[in-house]
Structures are given as C-alpha cells and as structure tokens.
Amino acid sequence: MAASMKVIGRKIHKPVLSTICQHSRFSTHNILNKGAVLGVYQAKEKDGDLILDKSTQFFDDKSSKKISGLLKVVSRDLKKGGCRVLYDVVPGYESVALCCIGEKGASFNEAEGFDEGSENIRAAVASGVKTLRSIGETEVDVDPCGNAEAAAEGGYLSLFEYDELKDKTKRKKAVKLSCLVDHITASSSAKKSWTRGRIKAEGQNWARHLMEMPSNKLTPALFVEAVQQKFANRSNVTIHVRDKSWIQSEKMEAFLAVSQGSSEAPYFLHIEYKHPDNKMSSPVAVVGKGVTFDTGGISIKPAASMDQMRADMGGAACTVGTLYSVDRLDLPVHVHAFIPLCENMPGGRAIKPGDVVTARNGKTIQIDNTDAEGRLILADALNYAETVNPQVILDMATLTGAIDVALGSGAAGVYATSTDTWNILQKAGANTGDRVWRMPLFNHYTKQVTDCKLADVNNIGKHSRSGGSCTAAAFLKEFVTNKNWMHLDIAGVMSNKDEVPYLNSGMAGRPTRTIVEFIEMLSKAE
Structure with missing residues (x-):
C-alpha cells in the first residue's frame, strides 16, 4: 500500500515517505506505543532478497x-543504515x-x-530507534543483531538530546530500550553484552550533556557539583576538590595565570577510582x-x-564520562583523574x-598567545599527575584548531x-568505532617551543x-x-554534524568509549 495513504485511527507524526510503509492489515485498536527494531542483511546479489538475521527470522516465523x-x-532500495517501518x-x-545492517559477516x-x-549495527539500530521515536513509540525492543553491545551503543547514543532548558512541550519524549533476547539460546550472554554497551553509551552521553551545557x-564550581552528585555514594570512588589556595600552594602558576x-x-578536581579487586x-x-x-582572553577569538567554546571542557567531560562507565562496569582497575577547571576571560587581571x-615543575613559560591556554593548565596538571606514580598518563583536550x-x-x-601503549589504544578505537590516529612527537617541533x-x-x-x-604536544x-x-587532541571530534x-x-563526547575500552584492555595486558 502506498506510503502516502492515510492511516485510520492513528496519527503519524512527520511521516517520511522513504522510511515508512503502512500495512493494509494495520489494527486501529490496542495501541501499545511499543515497537521493535529488527535486523536484515544486504542481499548477496544485486537484485536478490534481503537476508533476515536470526531474530528477524524468529519473528517472521511467528507472524x-x-x-x-x-x-x-x-x-x-533499502541500503545499509536505512530502515522500513x-x-x-x-x-x-x-x-x-526493519534495519539494514550491511553485509553478513562484515568484520x-x-x-x-x-x-x-x-x-554497521550501531548505525542501523540508531536509524531504527530514532525512526520509531519519531512516530511516537515510547518503548522499543531491540534485536541484538549478533552484537548486543554495539546494538545498545547505537540505540542509546542515538536517543541523546540536550533539551532540558526548553519548554516541556518541546522536549523529545523519553524512550525505554530493551534487548530482545528471550528467544536467543545464549540470552544471558547477550544481556550482559547489552548492559556493557548501555553503560558505555551512558558515559559518553553524560560527557555530551556536560559539553552542551x-x-x-556549568561554571568550574558547578562542574564540581555535577561530578559530586553523579558519584555520590559510589563506594569505589573518592573525590578531592582543591581550591585556589591549594593551587597556589602547589605553585601551579601556569594554571592560575x-x-x-x-x-x-x-x-583542581582529583577523582580516584579503585576497585577492591584491582x-x-x-x-x-x-x-x-x-x-x-x-574567550581566548586578551588574544580574543572571533565572535562567530x-x-x-562552552565545550572547551570536552577533555574534562570525557574524563568524568570515562570514570562513570568504568565505575558502573565495575572494572577491576585503579584510575586517577586530574581536572583543572577555570574560565579564560579578558578581564582587567x-x-x-x-x-x-x-x-609547577619550575620551567618558565612565555605566554605570547593567551588563546593557547589549554596547554598552560595541562602543564601543571600533567606534572601533578606524576605524583601518583602512574604506569601511563593520558590526557584529553580540545586543544587546537590545527x-x-x-x-x-x-x-x-x-x-x-x-x-606498545599506542597499539592498545588504537585497537580500542577499532573496537568502539571511535578511532584514533597517531601524530609525530619529533624534536623538530620541540625546538620550535624551546627557542624562546x-x-x-x-x-x-x-x-x-x-x-x-604538533607544537602544542611538544610544549x-x-x-x-x-x-x-x-x-x-580531541578538538576535531568535539562536535558532530552528520559524520557519525x-x-x-551537537557535541559528541568523543572518545569516551574508546578510553573505557583502553583502560580495560590495558588491565588485561599486564
């Protein structure tokens, strides 16, 4: 039946001709506001039939x-990442x-x-979940599509909206997601995998929320409060909030400047996560x-x-988002997070x-551009991070437009x-789909910042x-x-238009899931 035909007894909000198909046996009673996302694979041949995945085949037999x-x-014309309702x-x-998850066996x-x-699974599930939300469904059961963790990530990440400051009538309705696993032989394993994906997505979504505020x-003080509330009563997490007098006592002049x-x-926020089975x-x-x-300070940025730049705390947001997921996943690891919090303003001082x-380490810094401020606060924070004798120090910063x-x-x-450590991080990015790319730390760049x-x-x-x-990293x-x-340097992945x-x-919260994956992989590599 043509997609443009009227459906009796049910209002379709903003119908999209290319994605919605009405069925002639549509029932006008027993409206449940509940939908399901099911997966199909691309046809093996150009004009062949789509291939039903295991869950879709089960429900096809049932129907x-x-x-x-x-x-x-x-x-x-159903292509990878697209769906039909x-x-x-x-x-x-x-x-x-019905969502197309690409070729069967893709790896x-x-x-x-x-x-x-x-x-492919993340993109397809996201397409299905968003489409069902657009037509008013408030409960959605999701086919794990052979990888419940990826399905959960795609579903929960696609639902994120920062609309809490809008009128309640203009906010997107909440959608409850569940994993369709009761018919699957290894249902307990799939449920566990789904939970992992949900928690990783929640960590990234919290980072996105903070970046959008x-x-x-979300002043420095309010950022601290948000973290304290999020980790309240978490037995493995300890939070130390350091004020200006402490920062001065640590001789962090670059941060204070x-x-x-x-x-x-x-x-200066110090968060420690230590699992009893670390x-x-x-x-x-x-x-x-x-x-x-x-603002860039005296070297002020263009107004456009x-x-x-409300998201210039993206490194801090991804850091606490990472700790959120590490804690909720109950990973047997030991992590310290160090976050210098401030504003960069062109005031009289x-x-x-x-x-x-x-x-803090005694080196003097000539500040020729006040908009190169992130490296100044990180300089003191990185030096302080060494006081806990870590096996690795990893920093994240929306540092350069370059x-x-x-x-x-x-x-x-x-x-x-x-x-060796880079290889672990690269593999983590390959697993999550949130990739990283190695850049050079040549002395060539060091000479450019030390010739002062x-x-x-x-x-x-x-x-x-x-x-x-490169010169920022050398600094x-x-x-x-x-x-x-x-x-x-996460400035390039700070926001998303339509690339992912x-x-x-809006703000992307990247690469939160990759860092969670990295920490877990690092703990297993020892």
Missing part, C-alpha cells in the same frame, strides 16, 4: 511470514522497524581501521582540560561560533601576551611516547600556523617525565 512477504514489496506484523508490537576493515560489522549553567581574568574561582600493578592517570568557557609565568584541519572529525589525534626569547618555553611555536597541534612534553604518556550516523548533531 506467518508477514515480514518476509512485505520485504519483497518495500525493500528494493511495518505495522501490525508481529503480535505485541504496534510497529516494527575488521583494515582500510577504515574499525570493526565494520559492529559499526551553557557556561553560565589562565584563571585570573575571570571572576569565577578555579578548582588487577593493575600501578594506576592509570587521566588528565582532562577543563576550561568551562574560552564563540558559543561553541587577565594575562597579557608577553607575560612570563613559572609552572588538529581539526589535519584530521577533521575522522579520528582523535594522538601523540604517544610508547608504541624570555623564558624556557614559549606557549606557541615560532611558526605558529605550521604544525600547530606539553616539556612537563612530563613519565616515559608512558599519550596526549589526545548514530550521534545527533
């Missing part, structure tokens, strides 16, 4: 072959979204650098840049898109180009001093427009003695 019968009518085909479900794609099968709703132009007080010989230290708003400050020019949103740029007229180092390279992300390296250090199909437009 007297209604699904396979209708697929022959509506699936001619059928009504009144499976008892107990008002609607069923690691060397050229793409990720597990293509898992990525307006800076007047950035904060001094703002009326908002700076904070398997690590020494902890992992994660450092996150926490500039809750960045400056509102996006703000730092000026040409000023010189002394970092990494966006180099990599765009395809991957986070990584500067690593250890190839007034101090030991300059906060921008002497060729400031060339290799900007940070001057404040780290740990031989196992990785710096992630299971993330809506």
Whole structure:
C-alpha cells in the first residue's frame, strides 16, 4: 500500500515517505506505543532478497511470514543504515522497524581501521530507534543483531538530546530500550553484552550533556557539583576538590595565570577510582582540560561560533564520562583523574601576551598567545599527575584548531611516547568505532617551543600556523617525565554534524568509549 495513504485511527507524526510503509492489515485498536527494531542483511546479489538475521527470522516465523512477504514489496532500495517501518506484523508490537545492517559477516576493515560489522549495527539500530521515536513509540525492543553491545551503543547514543532548558512541550519524549533476547539460546550472554554497551553509551552521553551545557549553567564550581552528585555514594570512588589556595600552594602558576581574568574561582578536581579487586600493578592517570568557557582572553577569538567554546571542557567531560562507565562496569582497575577547571576571560587581571609565568615543575613559560591556554593548565596538571606514580598518563583536550584541519572529525589525534601503549589504544578505537590516529612527537617541533626569547618555553611555536597541534604536544612534553604518556587532541571530534550516523548533531563526547575500552584492555595486558 502506498506510503502516502492515510492511516485510520492513528496519527503519524512527520511521516517520511522513504522510511515508512503502512500495512493494509494495520489494527486501529490496542495501541501499545511499543515497537521493535529488527535486523536484515544486504542481499548477496544485486537484485536478490534481503537476508533476515536470526531474530528477524524468529519473528517472521511467528507472524506467518508477514515480514518476509512485505520485504519483497518495500525493500528494493533499502541500503545499509536505512530502515522500513511495518505495522501490525508481529503480535505485541504496534510497529516494527526493519534495519539494514550491511553485509553478513562484515568484520575488521583494515582500510577504515574499525570493526565494520559492529559499526554497521550501531548505525542501523540508531536509524531504527530514532525512526520509531519519531512516530511516537515510547518503548522499543531491540534485536541484538549478533552484537548486543554495539546494538545498545547505537540505540542509546542515538536517543541523546540536550533539551532540558526548553519548554516541556518541546522536549523529545523519553524512550525505554530493551534487548530482545528471550528467544536467543545464549540470552544471558547477550544481556550482559547489552548492559556493557548501555553503560558505555551512558558515559559518553553524560560527557555530551556536560559539553552542551551553557557556561553560565556549568561554571568550574558547578562542574564540581555535577561530578559530586553523579558519584555520590559510589563506594569505589573518592573525590578531592582543591581550591585556589591549594593551587597556589602547589605553585601551579601556569594554571592560575589562565584563571585570573575571570571572576569565577578555579578548582583542581582529583577523582580516584579503585576497585577492591584491582588487577593493575600501578594506576592509570587521566588528565582532562577543563576550561568551562574560552574567550581566548586578551588574544580574543572571533565572535562567530564563540558559543561553541562552552565545550572547551570536552577533555574534562570525557574524563568524568570515562570514570562513570568504568565505575558502573565495575572494572577491576585503579584510575586517577586530574581536572583543572577555570574560565579564560579578558578581564582587567587577565594575562597579557608577553607575560612570563613559572609552572609547577619550575620551567618558565612565555605566554605570547593567551588563546593557547589549554596547554598552560595541562602543564601543571600533567606534572601533578606524576605524583601518583602512574604506569601511563593520558590526557584529553580540545586543544587546537590545527588538529581539526589535519584530521577533521575522522579520528582523535594522538601523540604517544610508547608504541606498545599506542597499539592498545588504537585497537580500542577499532573496537568502539571511535578511532584514533597517531601524530609525530619529533624534536623538530620541540625546538620550535624551546627557542624562546624570555623564558624556557614559549606557549606557541615560532611558526605558529605550521604544525600547530604538533607544537602544542611538544610544549606539553616539556612537563612530563613519565616515559608512558599519550596526549589526545580531541578538538576535531568535539562536535558532530552528520559524520557519525548514530550521534545527533551537537557535541559528541568523543572518545569516551574508546578510553573505557583502553583502560580495560590495558588491565588485561599486564
């Protein structure tokens, strides 16, 4: 029946001709507001029939072959990541979204650098879940499609919306997701995998939530409160909140220099997660840049898109999002998180180009561009992180526009001093689909920041427009003695337009899931 035909007894909100098929046997009674997402594979031959996955075949048998019968009518142009909605085909479900999960047997794609099968599932499930929400379903059961963790990630990530400040009538309705596993032989394993995916997605979604919050709703002090509330009564988590006087006692002049132009007080947040069955010989230290708003200071940014700088604390957001997932997954690991929190404002007390400050490790820094502030607060935080004697230090920061020019949103740029540790991180990104790409830490770049007229180092390279992300990493390296250090420049993956199909437009929370995966893999590698 044509997609444009009127459906009696039920209002379809914003119908999309290419994705919705009404079935002539649609029932006008017993409206459940419950739908299901089921998977199908691409046909092996160009004009062949789509292949039903295990769950879809089960429900097709249960519905007297209604699904396979209708697929022959509506699936001619159904491509990977797309879906079709059928009504009144499976008892107990008002609607069923049939989603194409690509070729059967898809696995690691060397050229793409990720597990293509898992990525296909995330995208397909996301398409189905979002489509069912758009037609009013409030409960959705999801086919695990052979990988329940990826299915959960795609579903929960696709539902994220930051609309809490809008009128209640304009907010998206909540959708309850569940995993369709009762008919699967290994249902307990699938349920466990689904829970892992849900928790990883929740960690990333919390990071996205924090990054989207307006800076007047998330000052340094309010960021601290949000973290304290989220981890309240979590037995394996300890939070230390350090104020300005403590920061001064630690001689973190570089951090204080950035904060001094703002009326908002700076904070240094130290969070420790230690599982009673910790398997690590020494902890992992994660450092996150926490500039809750960045005007650029005296070296002020252009007005256009400056509102996006509410997310300049993306490194801090991904850090706490990572700890959220690590804690809820109950991983047997030991992690310290260090987050310097402040604003970078052009106030009367703000730092000026040409000023010189002394970092915690005793090195002097000539500040020639106040908009290169993230590396200043990280310099002191990285140096302090070494006090817990970590096996690896990993920092995340929306540090440079240069990494966006180099990599765009395809991957986070990584500067690593250890190839072995880098290999683990790269594999973690391949598993999650949230990729990373190694960048150079050559002495070539170090010379550009240490060739400084007034101090030991300059906060921008002497060729400031060339290799900007590389010189920023070289600057940070001057404040780290740990031989196992990785710096992630995440400015290019800060937001999403339409590049990642299971993330809506807005702040991305990347690469939270990859860091969770990395920490777990690192603990197993010892």
